[in-house]
Amino acid sequence: MDLSDTRGVSIRIEHLNKRFGEKHVLRDVNLEIRAGETFCIIGPSGTGKSVLLKHIVKLETPDDGEIYIDDQPLFAQQNRHNLHDYRYSMVFQSSALFNSLTVGENVGLWLREKRVCKEPRIREIIREKLAQVGLEGTEDLRTSELSGGMKKRVAIARSLAMNPDLILYDEPTAELDPVTTDELANTILSLKESTKNTTVIVTHDLNFALYVSDRIAMMHAGTIVGVGTPAEIKASSDPIIRGFIYTTTKGIKGE
Template sequence: MISIRHVYQTFGSRQILKDVSLTVKDGETMVILGASGSGKSTLLKLIIGLLKPTSGEVMVNGKDMARLSEAELNHERRHMGFVFQYSALFDSMTVKENVAFGLRMHTKMSEEEIDRIVKEKLHLVGLDGIENLMPSSLSGGMKKRVSLARAIALEPEIILYDEPTAGLDPIRSTDISLLIKHTQKVLHATSVVVTHDLKSAEMIADRMAFLYKGSFLAIGKPEELRQSPDPRVRQFMEGLPSDPDFLKEGDAP
């Protein structure tokens, strides 16, 4: 479904991605792990066509995203859902209007059909009966759920998640992780999840890819990354400090 081949991405003198290659299978949930600034979100922007690679190819469903016209890109994006890091709901719109936004922009559905789909997607994310609420009255976790409902309203083949548990407490993070897993099971979509939340990643991933300073150091199942011979991968997977001398003997809790 997604094939990234020898991609380099630079912004001026800064090299963000260096010879990155990754394949995401149809129906798979791929989690891209890495510290802040490692290039994770840049990969999502390349997949959805918001950026063009400096070199290399980003193939989505057999199409080279860098070679498509704006009209062709918009057509392909109708088959993708994007869940933003901080929900990115329209503050001046109700929950219903937010979820229905893509349906009104890209289809000629009747209001009755739109209303049915909105209720169906809100039910899927566990938010029945909140159609008329404004985003300002929602908790952070509820906003994430509404953002997911909006992303899946058009029944996308691919769902991209940018730090879906960012800013949430551990209980809400677990709720969102379980919801991502449930949504995947129901929709059978191909999912790419960018996160540095290791607990969430291990709950939802079929495979993981560890991005370090713009390059993949390891790609595989969660247990394979935990057993990686690369100390940088194991350090991240075990949550060890960047400075090995930071915790001296007797300092540990």
């Protein structure tokens, strides 16, 4: 497996619907994400953002509709046994680190389980990825010794270990203070300069989304109500988007 060759992938979501019992969580969702861009999906809690993210990585199956990665369908019957030619990883809201493992063991877990390369190279990759997120020399620390922000960055380093073509973040700023959130945002921006991958971020943190995104989609009541650059989203006349953006607690004033 050649981990040096990475690229961004495009994502196209068409008429995606998902119900849990009587609750219609995703309602005819249509969305396009371009290869190589950093794309944020924003909206209040309970609007289906994380459920949509789980469909992109096939942790959920839609009731109807389709998702295309580089124009290849994820859920079509004839495609179910085909191997995808892209790598993807996900950074979970809770970081999902293994407490029984050191920082280095967490970062190198996938490499060792898949026997991708020999042990000396694995140790090099661990050091490289930790350095990319500003955590040089932390390989031997236990997860219990880490702050919340450090845990997030270790989770990112673990996701980067496979050099993914697509990386997804589920509420990356949850439970982080403003200073740590700022550090995380700058980490994601610096990674954009050194990687070619497509980045998809689900967040209710508007300021974070405006800072790191190339484009943003707003979700409301299980559907996409607007897509645009940060400037276009801020200038939107849609009452739902304006109601989410222009509140005193977000520090953004409407005209």
